[in-house]
Amino acid sequence: MPHPRLFVDVHVLQTVPPANLNRDDQGNPKEAYFGGVRRSRVSSQAWKRATRMHFTERMAADDLATRTRRFSGDLAARLRRRTGLPEKSADRLANALVTALGITPGKKQGDTAYLFFYGHRQLDAVAELVADRAAELDALPDKELKKQIEELDAQQHFRSGQPLDIALFGRMVADIPALRVDAATQVAHALSTHAVELEFDYFTAVDDRVEKDQESGAGMIGTIGFNSATLYRYATVGLHQLRHNLRGDATDATDATGADHDGAAVQGVAEFVTSFARSVPSGYKNSFAHRTLPSLVAVVVRGDQPVNLVSAFEEPVAASSGIATRSAQRLAREHAVSVSTWGDVPSWAGACHSFDAESAAGAELTGAFGAPVSFPGLLSGLREHLSGRVAEAGAVR
Template identity: 55%
Template sequence: MTDRRTYIDIHILQTVPPSNLNRDDAGSPKQAVYGGARRARVSSQAWKRATRKAFKDELGIPADQLGTRTKRVSTLLASRLAERTGLDGEAATRLSNALLTHDLDIKPGKKAAESAYLLFFGRAQLDAIVDLVADRATELTALADDALAKAVADLPIRAQLTVKHPIDVALFGRMVADIPSLNVDAATQVAHALSVHPVEIEFDYYTAVDDEKTPEEDAGAAMIGTVEFTSATLYRFATLDVQHLARNLDQDPEATVAALRAFLRAFVTSMPTGHQNTFAHRTVPSVVSYVVRGDQPVNLVSAFESPIRSRDGIAAKAAVRLAEELNRTSTVWGLTPLAVASVYDPASAAVASSRNGPEADPASAVQAFGAARSLDDAIDATIAAVRPRLDGSTTPR
């Protein structure tokens, strides 16, 4: 497999209605100042979690092919030991603790059955640990504590967590400060989503009525409160290092392609769930552009450093700005993409161009984004552009 650099940048414009996708410690929608204007913000962590969930919820990938982030690694391992070997719960827990304590030195947490920190790992990796002791589990649990620790001392427990990473661990990485050898460098970077225009925080004053009150009783509400919200057209960006992902997946081209396909769809279709029952905010993007590069990732947020101010729609104008910035990175900086595959409406982008004045080029969107495609077609085209670079052959510019 080739070591040449290959990146897939994902650029998304997505409009959400009144919502509170991602709130701060005071319950307010997260914000940031950019270009001298206050913007709506959704943290990268919030969208990465939504993306991880989308692998299972939207793509149908079996849970045993995915990772889990938990403090209960010992409990999960004990459950698998009991299932495979027939050990009772107490014996399985004792063997699990012995395996994890010796080679991994996973420190206990404040609560029973929990470690001191979250560990992100694959369920199949736990099964690989079980494989090491399954045929002699009963024999091991019959030993005294000191003898058990000595008996498992030479087992490569740690090694099972450093290979055969599931898609989400390979993509998003893992950091274990106390055990650096377990760290996995992420293959993807996700930016905080920002609104392309200024926003103001608004307040929804709500009341709840007691259904069992009689007309003769106090007619007032049983509960009152407020919830803060914004509405915004967001620019979302992520980039994926294809070769790094391949290394995290043990240089398996087919596993790498499967992971790429899963991420390209899940990142686009996922949505953070903050206050979702209150606002029903789930929308689909107005623009999705996959840009394959062989030089470096390029975040195009500079297109919106000057905030868009409009009374007749923002999304189409944002698409023109994004297209112009993508073109500018090629003409000015020489960062020409290897391939571009996009989902957008050329007609609305052309109308927005005409409204931006004579200096705007109505064809800029088509020039930058290429022919408009369906999401499935755009993903297929992106995979087709990347696959030869995994196989070591030449990808035409």
């Protein structure tokens, strides 16, 4: 019996100063019309990548993945390190393995035709398939080498044992269904809670070697588009799907290696919430130094369906003063109305925020999400609740 559906919704309010987090094809900040007005927008892809890059600052490299066209070249490099084969021989074995996986090779040696998302441990496991026989296999003619490699079933190492970032964000390989991984996470485009106008920074750069009395003017002149906004950010994680992706072919909470899939899934949710809340896309970061922390992170655990609360801002917040405070009040009210209207009471909710708990905004947030806690306290409460729900589901199976 599969585990019941359980969704972890993450709602974030974050105020960003003048910045160009995520540029369009003209080099300006991305925008969208919502509620009849122009809003600042940061694409889901930009924030997912920022979240993944934040993982690399906190987690061991072996537990993570890489998305690249240079998959064949990476495999060849591992083979060279593991076996001592010369470059040409390692490239030949790597190409044979990639062909056996069904991945289309690219035009350039070492490349594939498209980006491939692979776990570092998965690539090591594939290299190990041929490591002990590398010299023997390299001596075979091409036809016999292909036959020998196909018998190794290299695909099995990509069908299970997914690292956290692949388990969360999925892997799409259009022509190889066996290598696809359904994402456990959905991330919405971040939108400003209010109307935003595009502005331009006119800048000049001075040539340090020019003598003032010999030449006037700047060494470089240009413009950068920017805006500033209070953003509503939303993401959801399906705990059941994450557990499935981490578990692979195992049918129990632990597998033959003793790996605790349920515990890894719960911790994986906490890792995602941490990196999603703390990450910021890096566009023009040196020009604007735009990195901030959210003013609100609210987490809601639901058994029915994910619920994006962006409707709270369909009528834009007036841009006179206190945008973040009024945005927090709107969000709290939207959550409360959604629960009372539909009757879908969450199994757990919690919030970390920087608003005065005694203020009107603080009171509304407490009514919607419970008394505020620190961010570590929010994560601790979330892990405790999810662990309990997983244990309950396991007990009735």
